Amino acid sequence: MTQFKSVLERCGFKTAEFTEGSLTVRSPIDGSILAQLQETPVDSMQAVINRSHAAFLTWRMVPAPVRGELVRLWGEELRAAKQDIGHIVSMEVGKIVEEGLGEVQEGVDICEFALGLSRQLHGKTIASERPGHRIMEQFHPLGPVAVITAFNFPSAVFAWNAALALVCGDPVIFKPSEKAPLSGLATFKALERAIAKFGDRAPEGLAQIVVGLTPLAEALVESPKIPLVSATGSTRMGRIVGPKVASRFGKRILELGGNNAMIVTPAADLDMAVRAVLFGAVGTAGQRCTSLRRVIVHRSVKDALLERVQKAYGNLRIGNPLTPGNLVGPLIDEGAFTAMQKSLETAQAEGGKLLRGGKRVLEKEYPKGFFVEPAIVDMPSQTAIVKHETFAPLLYVLTYDDLEEAIELNNDVPQGLSSCIFSTNMQEVELFISQAGSDCGMANVNIGPNGAEIGGAFGGEKETGGDRESGSDAWKQYMRRTTNTINFSKELPLAQGINFG
Numbered sequence: 001m002t003q004f005k006s007v008l009e010r011c012g013f014k015t016a017e018f019t020e021g022s023l024t025v026r027s028p029i030d031g032s033i034l035a036q037l038q039e040t041p042v043d044s045m046q047a048v049i050n051r052s053h054a055a056f057l058t059w060r061m062v063p064a065p066v067r068g069e070l071v072r073l074w075g076e077e078l079r080a081a082k083q084d085i086g087h088i089v090s091m092e093v094g095k096i097v098e099e100g101l102g103e104v105q106e107g108v109d110i111c112e113f114a115l116g117l118s119r120q121l122h123g124k125t126i127a128s129e130r131p132g133h134r135i136m137e138q139f140h141p142l143g144p145v146a147v148i149t150a151f152n153f154p155s156a157v158f159a160w161n162a163a164l165a166l167v168c169g170d171p172v173i174f175k176p177s178e179k180a181p182l183s184g185l186a187t188f189k190a191l192e193r194a195i196a197k198f199g200d201r202a203p204e205g206l207a208q209i210v211v212g213l214t215p216l217a218e219a220l221v222e223s224p225k226i227p228l229v230s231a232t233g234s235t236r237m238g239r240i241v242g243p244k245v246a247s248r249f250g251k252r253i254l255e256l257g258g259n260n261a262m263i264v265t266p267a268a269d270l271d272m273a274v275r276a277v278l279f280g281a282v283g284t285a286g287q288r289c290t291s292l293r294r295v296i297v298h299r300s301v302k303d304a305l306l307e308r309v310q311k312a313y314g315n316l317r318i319g320n321p322l323t324p325g326n327l328v329g330p331l332i333d334e335g336a337f338t339a340m341q342k343s344l345e346t347a348q349a350e351g352g353k354l355l356r357g358g359k360r361v362l363e364k365e366y367p368k369g370f371f372v373e374p375a376i377v378d379m380p381s382q383t384a385i386v387k388h389e390t391f392a393p394l395l396y397v398l399t400y401d402d403l404e405e406a407i408e409l410n411n412d413v414p415q416g417l418s419s420c421i422f423s424t425n426m427q428e429v430e431l432f433i434s435q436a437g438s439d440c441g442m443a444n445v446n447i448g449p450n451g452a453e454i455g456g457a458f459g460g461e462k463e464t465g466g467d468r469e470s471g472s473d474a475w476k477q478y479m480r481r482t483t484n485t486i487n488f489s490k491e492l493p494l495a496q497g498i499n500f501g
């Protein structure tokens with residue numbers, strides 16, 4: 001614990017900040033208390049929002065490439081603090097060290113992306129049908145952006161949103177998950193250091209963090225002064241947040257649950273598929289929104305694939321995520337363990353055959369840590385439980401005969417985040433990524449459904465929310481578009497040839 005204290009101090013925490021508050025943060029590894037954080041009072045939220053709005057009026061006038069300089073500095077701070085923030089992520093959510101570090105690297109990457117973007121917030125010039133006229137579009141800053149995050153990416157999701165929002169001219173208010181506020185705070189402190197270096201070009205209140213429970217997020221969701229709410233979490237949360245934001249005509253980015261599948265065809269490289277199954281289904285103990293939940297395998301290769309997958313599962317090292325060599329850390333809490341057990345029971349009641357795993361392990365060593373053996377269940381069909389996202393290392397196996405049938409199974413779930421096919425057959429691959437193929441926001445070929453890069457737009461369809469964040473042109477959601485028609489003639493012709501008197 002003394003060592004962890006010094007990690008927090010290196011990340012800029014003052015002792016009182018992590019010892020004197022009412023919000024207890026525990027490690028899922030052993031249940032030990034990592035911090036007692038001070039909670040933001042709910043009745044201070046209006047002041048937080050007002051500060052953000054005031055900051056917007058100044059920040060929107062700072063040229064975008066200058067705003068880019070701020071995210072460049074933030075990227076440098078994240079790079080310098082990568083080991084420490086990665087360590088906090090591992091301690092707070094139980095990711096193995098490599099994955100904790102990878103998460104901070106995503107923050108560095110998005111800062112670099114946003115720096116380049118700060119000189120490319122382009123609109124189009126469009127031909128007008130009227131003589132002596134020109135049409136163009138401009139993208140202007142939008143206003144304060146609320147970033148509400150899930151426990152499982154406690155650092156990167158804030159960075160994805162904030163780096164884009166800041167270069168787009170928007171202040172940010174960050175509400176981290178109450179299950180993982182420390183990693184969020186450490187990431188936020190790196191931004192504060194960057195802001196200090198950036199100096200007085202950054203207005204007060206440009207970036208704020210609020211720590212506590214759901215009512216803080218509700219205040220952001222309901223405020224008409226927050227034009228964009230970016231919320232990452234469960235579909236349950238999205239069903240509440242989406243309509244509330246819509247009812248006040250706000251914009252939203254919803255990044256919700258996934259139920260991601262892999263199709264393995266007779267033309268697959270099985271060795272590659274096995275490695276992808278392993279990282280996809282058991283990496284982060286199955287607690288990624290893009291974790292592999294369903295393998296849809298052709299009958300002719302099913303036995304060969306399952307034999308290899310089961311062998312690989314047999315060699316998995318489950319244990320303390322900080323110990324090198326361990327690949328599977330704990331579930332986030334007892335609730336996650338209970339949910340996994342219930343899903344396993346239901347799957348078997350629905351005709352599934354448990355091939356392996358599902359049991360709690362290391363209970364003696366870690367009585368308060370919920371470590372589980374990753375489970376594989378062979379299902380006779382895609383029953384109700386298979387269509388439900390269980391946020392744990394639980395992999396369902398489904399069997400198919402025709403590729404069209406496999407694609408139908410891939411699509412026949414309420415969620416639409418990520419998907420993939422393993423095949424070396426060009427026709428199979430092209431069909432899978434075509435308009436008649438996977439209906440997910442991400443459809444990969446010969447790589448698993450998880451572990452996306454920041455350069456592409458990230459997000460999914462249907463109950464996953466329908467929005468995109470991170471790369472490509474996701475930045476447009478953080479800005480408002482104006483269309484300008486400019487008349488440089490001495491006439492006033494109307495469009496569509498209308499003659500008005």
Ligand code: NAD
Nearest residue numbers: 149150151176177217218233234237240255256257258289
């Ligand atoms: P969660 O929905 O319990 O909480 C997420 C956040 O929403 C928290 O900050 C929480 O305080 C807030 N929240 C909860 N109820 C709210 C309400 N009524 N109003 C406003 N805010 C509210 O999710 P979790 O358990 O932390 O995360 C796991 C879920 O997140 C999984 O379903 C996973 O698939 C999903 N997820 C999705 C993505 C994606 O990009 N699609 C990424 C990461 C996680």
